[in-house]
Amino acid sequence: MPSRQNKKDMKLNAKIPSGPLAEKWSTYKSTQHLVNPANKRKFDIIVVGTGLAGASAAASLGELGFKVKNFCYQDSPRRAHSIAAQGGINAAKNYQNDGDSVYRLFYDTIKGGDYRSREANVYRLAEVSNRIIDQCVGQGVPFARDYGGYLDNRSFGGALVSRTFYARGQTGQQLLLGAYGALNRQIAAGNVKMYTRTEMMDIVVIDGVARGIISRNLETGALEAHFGHAVVLATGGYGNVYFLSTNAMGSNASAAWKAYKRGAFFANPAFVQIHPTCIPVHGASQSKLTLMSESLRNDGRIWVPKEKEDAEKIRAGKLKPTDLPDEKRDYYLERRYPAFGNLVPRDVASRAAKERCDAGFGVGSGQAVYLDFKDSINRLGQKVIEERYGNLFQMYEKIVDENPYKTPMMIYPAIHYAMGGLWVDYELQTTVPGLFAIGEANFSDHGANRLGASALMQGLADGYFVLPYTIQNYLAGQLNVPRMDPAAKPEFKNALDAVRSDIDKLMNIKGKRTVDSLHKDLGLIMWDHVGMGRNKVGLEAGIKKIREVRETFWQDVRIPGTAAGMNIELEKANRVADFLELGELLAQDALHREESCGGHFREEHQMDDGEARRNDEKFKYVGAWEYKGPGKADELHKEHLDYEFIEVKTRNYKE
Amino acid sequence: MDLTLKIWRQADRKAKGRFEIYSIKNISPDSSFLEMLDVLNEQLVRDNAEPVAFDHDCREGICGMCSLFINGRAHGPDESITTCQLHMRKFRDGDTIVIEPWRACGFPVIKDLIVDRNAFDKILQAGGFISVNTNSVQDGNAIIIPKEKSDEAMDAAACIGCGACVATCKNSSAMLFVASKVSQLALLPQGKPEAVRRAKAMVAKMDELGFGGCTNTGACEVECPKNISLAHIARLNREFLLANLKP
Numbered sequence: 069m070p071s072r073q074n075k076k077d078m079k080l081n082a083k084i085p086s087g088p089l090a091e092k093w094s095t096y097k098s099t100q101h102l103v104n105p106a107n108k109r110k111f112d113i114i115v116v117g118t119g120l121a122g123a124s125a126a127a128s129l130g131e132l133g134f135k136v137k138n139f140c141y142q143d144s145p146r147r148a149h150s151i152a153a154q155g156g157i158n159a160a161k162n163y164q165n166d167g168d169s170v171y172r173l174f175y176d177t178i179k180g181g182d183y184r185s186r187e188a189n190v191y192r193l194a195e196v197s198n199r200i201i202d203q204c205v206g207q208g209v210p211f212a213r214d215y216g217g218y219l220d221n222r223s224f225g226g227a228l229v230s231r232t233f234y235a236r237g238q239t240g241q242q243l244l245l246g247a248y249g250a251l252n253r254q255i256a257a258g259n260v261k262m263y264t265r266t267e268m269m270d271i272v273v274i275d276g277v278a279r280g281i282i283s284r285n286l287e288t289g290a291l292e293a294h295f296g297h298a299v300v301l302a303t304g305g306y307g308n309v310y311f312l313s314t315n316a317m318g319s320n321a322s323a324a325w326k327a328y329k330r331g332a333f334f335a336n337p338a339f340v341q342i343h344p345t346c347i348p349v350h351g352a353s354q355s356k357l358t359l360m361s362e363s364l365r366n367d368g369r370i371w372v373p374k375e376k377e378d379a380e381k382i383r384a385g386k387l388k389p390t391d392l393p394d395e396k397r398d399y400y401l402e403r404r405y406p407a408f409g410n411l412v413p414r415d416v417a418s419r420a421a422k423e424r425c426d427a428g429f430g431v432g433s434g435q436a437v438y439l440d441f442k443d444s445i446n447r448l449g450q451k452v453i454e455e456r457y458g459n460l461f462q463m464y465e466k467i468v469d470e471n472p473y474k475t476p477m478m479i480y481p482a483i484h485y486a487m488g489g490l491w492v493d494y495e496l497q498t499t500v501p502g503l504f505a506i507g508e509a510n511f512s513d514h515g516a517n518r519l520g521a522s523a524l525m526q527g528l529a530d531g532y533f534v535l536p537y538t539i540q541n542y543l544a545g546q547l548n549v550p551r552m553d554p555a556a557k558p559e560f561k562n563a564l565d566a567v568r569s570d571i572d573k574l575m576n577i578k579g580k581r582t583v584d585s586l587h588k589d590l591g592l593i594m595w596d597h598v599g600m601g602r603n604k605v606g607l608e609a610g611i612k613k614i615r616e617v618r619e620t621f622w623q624d625v626r627i628p629g630t631a632a633g634m635n636i637e638l639e640k641a642n643r644v645a646d647f648l649e650l651g652e653l654l655a656q657d658a659l660h661r662e663e664s665c666g667g668h669f670r671e672e673h674q675m676d677d678g679e680a681r682r683n684d685e686k687f688k689y690v691g692a693w694e695y696k697g698p699g700k701a702d703e704l705h706k707e708h709l710d711y712e713f714i715e716v717k718t719r720n721y722k723e
Numbered sequence: 724m725d726l727t728l729k730i731w732r733q734a735d736r737k738a739k740g741r742f743e744i745y746s747i748k749n750i751s752p753d754s755s756f757l758e759m760l761d762v763l764n765e766q767l768v769r770d771n772a773e774p775v776a777f778d779h780d781c782r783e784g785i786c787g788m789c790s791l792f793i794n795g796r797a798h799g800p801d802e803s804i805t806t807c808q809l810h811m812r813k814f815r816d817g818d819t820i821v822i823e824p825w826r827a828c829g830f831p832v833i834k835d836l837i838v839d840r841n842a843f844d845k846i847l848q849a850g851g852f853i854s855v856n857t858n859s860v861q862d863g864n865a866i867i868i869p870k871e872k873s874d875e876a877m878d879a880a881a882c883i884g885c886g887a888c889v890a891t892c893k894n895s896s897a898m899l900f901v902a903s904k905v906s907q908l909a910l911l912p913q914g915k916p917e918a919v920r921r922a923k924a925m926v927a928k929m930d931e932l933g934f935g936g937c938t939n940t941g942a943c944e945v946e947c948p949k950n951i952s953l954a955h956i957a958r959l960n961r962e963f964l965l966a967n968l969k970p
Contacts, residue, residue, distance in 0.1 A: 128857040143778060143837075144844050146884055147786040163864060199858065206860030208853045208911050210877040217867035235877060241785055242880060249852030256848040264841065287833055316780040350753040353762050356782045463784075466801075466808055469753070532857050582768045584761070628773050633735060634834045636776050637768060 080333070080692055080707045083493040084188040089713045090170075093192045096494070097537055101544035108133035111543050112551060114281055114296035116268045116323050118145030120240070120524060121507025122302030123247035124531030130254030132536060137294055138251070139263045139283060141318055141639075146248045149304060149316040150527060153240025154361050156222060156232035157524040159197040164221055168229040170194045175714060176227050177522060180413075181487070181515020182666035182682065183716045184336070184690070186709060188494060189512045196533040197525050201233055203532055207246035211235050224362070224520040232521045237361065237459050243524055247531070267639065268323045269567045271299060271330045271503065274559045278330075278503035279552065282560075282567050286639060289632045293554035293564055297546050298502045298539055301327060302531065305486030305508040307340065309647045309654065310599075311591020313483035314346060314359045320643040321650050324490050324509055332498035333692035333705060335511035336488035337650070338658035341518055341667045342600050344417035346482035347467055348436040357482040358467060360460055362520055365410045365417070367444040367453065368477070372429040372437050374398045379429045389431065389438055389476050400424055404678075407722050415517055415667050415680075418481035422600045425480070432478045440476035481600060485523060487514040487667065488657070491692040491707070495538035496530060499694075502546075504539060506530035511690065516666025571631050574641050579624030583640040586625060589617045590644070590651055598655045603671040607659040611652055618648040653693060653702060660704065663687045677722075684716060724750045724811060727819040728763065730775055733832050736839075740832065742821075752812040756799060757782060757789065759811055777836040782807040784948065787883030790890075791836055792823040797887035797946040805885060805948045825890035829897065829934045842932040843884050843900060850924035851904040853914050872910050879907040881949040888943035888951075894935030898956050899943040901925050906955035909962055922962035 085092040103111065111134050115126040118140040126138040140148060162168040173194040178185060201219070205211065211233050212220040221230040235242035254260040265286040272280040272293065280295040306321035307313035328334045345360045373379040374396050381387035401420055402409045412420075421437045430436055445453055450473055454461070461472050468478070490498050490505035492512055497504050507527040514522065554560035597610025621644065627637045664673045664680035665687070673681045690707040725748045733740030747766065750759050757779050764774035780788040789806040793799035799809040814820065822836065830838040868876075882903035889897050905922050908914030914921075937956060944953045 124857075131856045142780060142786075142788060143840055144884065146844075147780055147788050149781060149786070152781045152783055152785050161863070199860075201863045202860045203855075203857060205863040205866060206853065206855045206913060208876075208908050208914050210873050210880050210907065210911070211863075213868055213870050213873045215870050217869050217873075218864050235880075238785065238881065241883075242877075245880065249847070250855075250857070252844070252848040253852045253854060255844075262844070264844075316786065317782060318780050351751050353751060353754050353758045355755070355758050355761055358783050466804060467755075467810070469810070469812055536857065580769075582765050584765060626768060626771070628768055628771060634776055634837070636774060 077705045077707065079499065079694070080491070080705050081493060082186065082707060083495060084186070085494065089187065089191050092188050093195055100537065100541040103540045103543050105133060107547060109135060111135065111297045111546070112137065112295060113298050113300065113539070114294055115139070115300045115302060116281065117148065117302035117304065117507070117509070118248070118251065119148035119150035119302060119304060119507060120244055120247060120527030121509070121531040122148065122300075123244065123251045124528050125300055125302060125506060125535050126260050127247060127250035127254050128532050128536040129539070130257065130259035133259065136254070136260040137263065137296065138260050139266045139268055141265065141267045141286060143264055145251055145262060145264065146245060148244060149319050150244045150524070151241045152316065153524055154237045154359065155224065155363070156234035156239045156521040157200065157243060157528070158224070158231050158519070158521045159201045159233060159525065160194055160231060161198050161201060163219060164230045166229045168231050172229065173197060173231065177513065177519060178515065178714055179717070179719070180517055180519040182517050182719065183515065183684070183688065183711065184339070184665055184709065185513055185515035186690070187711060187713055192534065193513050193526060193529050196529045199533060200525060200528045204243055204246050207249055209235060209242045209246040227519070240524060243528065247528070267642070268303070268326070269642070270326050270563050272560055272563045273330050273500060274557065277501045280554060280560065282563050284567070287634050289635065291564055291567055293560040295552045295554050297543060297549060298504060300504045300506060300535065300539070301490065301509050302506045303509045305489065306647070306650055307483045307486055309590070309651045310483040310594045311587050312349065312354060312357050312595070314343065314357050317356060320646070322643050322646045324505070325646040325650050327490055327498060327500065327503060327505070329695050331500045331695070332503055332505070333491040333694050334488070334653060335491035335690050335692040336516070336657065337654040337693070338598075338661055338668050339487035339516045339666060340483060341414065341485040341487060342418045342481045343484035344414055344421060344481045345439065345479045347464065348432055348478050348480040358463070359482070359484065360464065360477070360479065362414070364439060364457060364460060367456065368410065368439040368441050369399055369443060370401050370410050370417070370421070370437055370439055371397045371399045372424045372431060376428050379431060382431050383434055390474070398424070398429070405722055413517070415669070419600050419669060421481055436478040436480045438476040439479045441472065442476070445473065485518055487511065487516060487518055491690065495541060496535055497538070497542065502542065504535060506535055516668055571638065571642075574625065574638065574645070575627055575631050577623065577625050577627070579626050581620065581624045581626060583625060583627070583637055583644055586617060586621045587640070587644045587647065590614065590648055593617065594651055594654070598651070598658055601669050601671050602658050604659065607655050611655045611659070614648065614652045614655065621645065621648055656702065657691055657693065661687055661691065682718065688716070724752060724814065724816045726750060726814065726817070729819060729821045730836070731823045732775070732835055735834055736831055750811055752810070754811045755782070755807060756793070756809040756811065757807050775836060776834045779807055784808045785883060787885040790825050790838065790885055790887070792825060792890060794821050797825070797890045798948055803948060803950055805883070825886050827886070827889045827895035827934070829889060829895060829932050830886060838886070840884070840886050842934070843886065843897070845932060846897065846901060846925055846928045847904060849928035850917070850921040853908060854917060855913075866912055868911060876907045876910040879903045879910070879951065879955050882951055883949055885948065887946045887948060889934060891942045891946040892935065893940065893942070894938060896937045897929045897934040898937035898959065899947065899951055899953070901929050902955040902959035903951050905962055906958040909958060918962055919966045922959060923966035926963055
């Protein structure tokens with residue numbers, strides 16, 4: 069099959085099919101190698117993770133007749149964190165007749181990503197988006213409908229059309245339950261074997277090719293080796309490196325990190341998304357952050373007091389926000405961005421909130437701003453606001469114990485999504501042959517910033533419609549590889565021994581610090597030094613501090629109990645040990661990228677008015693890091709991004 | 724807030740469990756219930772004791788993993804929420820709080836407050852899906868579904884599979900859980916062809932796995948964090964009756 073070799077780095081071959089953009093995927097599919105039906109059952113495929121990407125991939129591969137082993141750390145595949153996605157899923161159906169098309173969805177996604185994603189992958193994503201909606205409807209996903217019985221859409225940021233499909237505020241839940249149903253059907257059919265409460269501990273690579281994994285049963289502590297002709301990682305993002313994020317408590321980066329240490333390149337780790345409308349931190353015992361849908365910014369106005377004295381009084385509880393007259397309020401987004409006002413993109417809104425709070429104007433604990441519905445309620449009436457946002461207002465009230473119809477909501481930005489991840493080529497294969505990464509775990513489609521309602525789209529696109537094809541192009545060349553008995557292969561035994569010795573090492577430290585306390589230390593460093601605004605001095609200091617925490621961890625962590633049986637502290641320690649390494653790579657990537665783009669804002673690189681200054685001349689590439697061994701510097705590889713079909717522009721939200 | 728906690732401790736599936744009493748101080752009323760348990764666990768680890776194992780993940784009321792019986796109620800004293808959404812302001816300073824795992828023969832205890840809910844997966848594997856392969860579908864708008872039907876299906880589909888219904892039911896019946904899926908799919912035209920077979924298979928699996936029968940007391944509905952209505956059990960019964968009329 070034709071493919072275009074990357075010009076600069078021979079280790080990064082994106083394998084993009086040649087030809088016109090709109091024909092690449094169909095050309096690929098019609099010329100790729102396939103595995104014949106009788107041979108499919110001879111292949112074992114390991115899928116780690118059961119979120120939208122993992123469950124849809126495992127189910128689709130099972131339907132094709134492959135023998136799949138699917139793993140998740142939760143007690144059921146239905147609990148994967150895709151379940152918490154609220155808003156919706158994009159597709160280029162153009163059911164609203166408002167001018168949408170595959171090209172427009174492709175264009176919006178590339179632009180939203182601030183021109184740091186790959187054209188061919190993004191076009192394919194837009195192309196398969198429509199079939200995702202069809203598939204989910206077929207599975208019985210109860211999408212919102214209008215009175216005629218047809219599918220309804222809502223609008224989301226970064227687009228001029230209404231292309232978002234939704235199921236109340238629980239779109240992620242309903243899509244995941246659809247995929248989980250398909251997965252259950254394959255489990256019942258015997259094509260998928262499900263391993264719940266099981267964590268992947270390492271990847272087994274034999275002669276440079278991924279051949280299986282080592283897993284740990286979280287109930288019994290037993291370590292097991294599993295063979296697979298291919299290994300698919302669908303393990304989500306690494307937001308929890310910041311400790312506080314909107315991710316689930318168990319969400320972790322260990323699978324991706326182990327892959328990195330086994331030779332898979334890690335791309336653009338510095339690209340993380342910080343969502344502007346989350347419920348602020350309440351105190352030291354805070355364990356995670358709750359997102360409030362972006363849609364609230366349609367009717368809410370964001371402000372802080374104009375005078376520091378007023379902010380101080382409010383923080384001390386001596387002044388109520390409702391008593392502060394309009395002329396004493398600073399509606400800073402409307403002031404700074406007259407054209408877009410409160411509806412600027414996520415990265416811009418987040419940075420502006422941080423700027424005001426850092427300058428001493430924050431409310432609540434000092435790390436919060438107001439989102440006020442007073443004017444909308446006066447204009448539209450409380451009933452309209454209740455219809456639009458009732459469930460969100462109720463959720464806010466349960467958590468904060470304040471009535472947002474009467475007193476403004478407090479919000480603050482929080483870590484939400486990882487655009488970066490394992491580097492993959494057009495086939496979603498990492499730099500390790502036989503090792504694939506799908507969904508949030510890979511870096512491929514969102515560039516430096518993800519648009520709302522596109523995460524669900526990408527997870528399901530990869531799992532239902534891309535990987536089940538591309539993996540066959542790889543497997544077709546593996547027909548002569550028989551199933552391996554892990555017990556008979558030294559590589560599996562060595563990997564098992566290595567995992568066992570790592571666990572023993574952790575258990576034997578017997579120090580004084582709890583895992584969570586060290587994770588919180590790391591999170592604070594990440595937030596302060598590698599958060600919304602980054603600069604050289606801060607990043608260098610951050611790297612030093614991360615290393616110190618890592619050292620403390622390995623000298624002073626305390627894990628009670630034993631490695632046999634269920635040990636919740638050991639589970640956390642395994643994950644935090646990897647976060648402590650990944651955090652440094654993230655900071656290092658942020659340090660090397662001397663430009664501001666999307667979610668990555670380098671304070672040295674901004675316009676006079678504080679806007680991001682992208683540097684296309686030097687940084688229009690994917691930064692893919694290669695692990696070189698313990699204590700050695702990671703090596704940067706560059707996949708240059710050629711925009712053949714789109715004109716690269718600067719984003720502007722002021723006019 | 725200063726509190727006394729009476730918590731069920733059990734080393735593993737086979738071990739004999741018992742209540743242990745802990746005291747905990749300076750808990751913020753703004754903390755969630757699980758954050759209060761985090762503080763307890765930090766304290767236990769510092770004292771070189773084993774922390775209390777409990778299930779939790781998303782901590783925003785949607786994954787269905789958290790599962791505590793608090794002062795005799797599934798998910799605690801507040802209405803229409805999961806344990807992770809329960810906040811300490813619902814308790815008073817000086818309170819004693821009793822924390823137990825789900826108690827049901829279909830949900831054996833694995834450790835402390837963690838139970839095995841694998842039976843729920845097995846019930847759904849018996850037929851809680853529409854048999855459709857990837858890519859074998861027609862256009863989404865080719866299936867027209869009246870809004871009322873679609874909304875009712877969504878009400879049923881909101882089930883998070885936490886198991887509060889089973890834990891609350893005096894018979895440990897899983898009828899509300901089974902009904903939510905049977906009803907969701909029976910309401911939709913896509914789910915109709917298999918509706919009868921599905922109801923039969925899922926109820927049979929539920930019985931096989933040791934869940935009790937439904938006597939319509941409605942306790943499950945009261946404790947369901949997602950307000951799933953008993954009306955769905957009525958629809959399940961209808962489908963089940965049809966299944967037995969058409970063997």
